[in-house]
Amino acid sequence: MTETATPAAAAPVPAPSPFGLFDLHVLRVERVTPVMIRVVFGGPDLARMATAGRDQRIKLFLPSPGQPAPRLPDASDSGWYATWQSYDPATRGIMRTYTIRTLDAAAGELTVDFAAHGDEGPASRWALRAAPGDRAGVFAPVTAENQAFEFRPPAGTDWILLAADPSALPAVANILAQLPPSVPVRAWIEVPSTDDRQELGAGPDTDITWLTATGSTPEALRTAALPEGTPYAWVAGESTTVKAIRRHLVQERGFDRTRVQFSGYWRRGTSEDGLQETGEAA
Structure with a gap:
């Protein structure tokens, strides 16, 4: 009697992440009000970025002083945050949380509004001096339904x-x-x-x-x-x-x-x- 080997169960395929890393550059800068600076970013693969609208959060990576661009981890690395933390703080850049103001994926434009408060913080400092061509990075959704927004009124809201x-x-x-x-x-x-x-x-x-x-x-x-x-x-x-x-x-x-x-x-x-x-x- 010949025994038939039972094939090993295939390893489960991990679900694709609803987020991705994007390498961006500044297209335009506008002073909307005395306190608000609007920066429009472009990038080669913004067509795959998505947003739920509402209070959609993203992680924005800005270069450290003297650096031309922030150092970003590999976009395919699921442990990107730990990788980013392991970089030398002097060269890895600055990470801040912002809200997507508008996203026009078809046109390849992401708009972020910065509340300016002088040189008190690195993001405000950067926005006050931002110019076309400046480099930045973003960790953002690639699916509209994601965990990075909070405005979810329950049923029965009047x-x-x-x-x-x-x-x-x-x-x-x-x-x-x-x-x-x-x-x-x-x-x-x-x-x-x-x-x-x-x-x-x-x-x-x-x-x-x-x-x-x-x-x-x-x-x-x-x-x-x-x-x-x-x-x-x-x-x-x-x-x-x-x-x-x-x-x-x-x-x-x-x-x-x-x-x-x-x-x-x-x-x-x-x-x-x-x-x-x-x-x-x-």
Whole structure:
């Protein structure tokens, strides 16, 4: 009797990553408002980049001072982050988290808005001096359905509350652009001055309150009249302010905590490098 060998089970094929690394260069730079700089990037394979819109996050790699381009890991390396961390910090470049403002994959253009705050941070410094031809890198989605966006109103949402500062203004613009016009929206946006307000797409029942240095969102919300019905809140910006808004909505307004999405985009007195070292960066 001849025994037939049982073939070994084939190793499972890993699912393709919904993200990829892109080597980019600056096409155009525009000063949108005193606080906002718009940079349009191009690249050889931007046609495969995707976005969910809304508050779609990407990782932007900028060169260190004196470097022509950031050092990027191999795009096929699934452990790219550990590889990037292993590089010499003096030459690997600077990594920061940003929101896609717009993506025109067919035209090969990615637009990112930078909230400028002088030379205080490396990304702001870079954006203030950016010029056509400057090199950068991006870790971004290649599928529209991915884990790098948070604005996901659950079923049964009657109206939307948005709260943001300049760092989250690009996300607010995208959210408003994608919401059905019939959805009521109440938004509070903190900006340094009245010149930093932007024209945002808005439905007939959208009310945007722009707050300058004379006021803050937690203070404004305490006296605000809110719509009836089941809300969904999206809050992003400086970490301490975001937490104060969430606390007010849950403890004083009675919002269901599962219907309050809050994200600290930055923390006063702390850089993203510091947050990366402690594992707290988004």
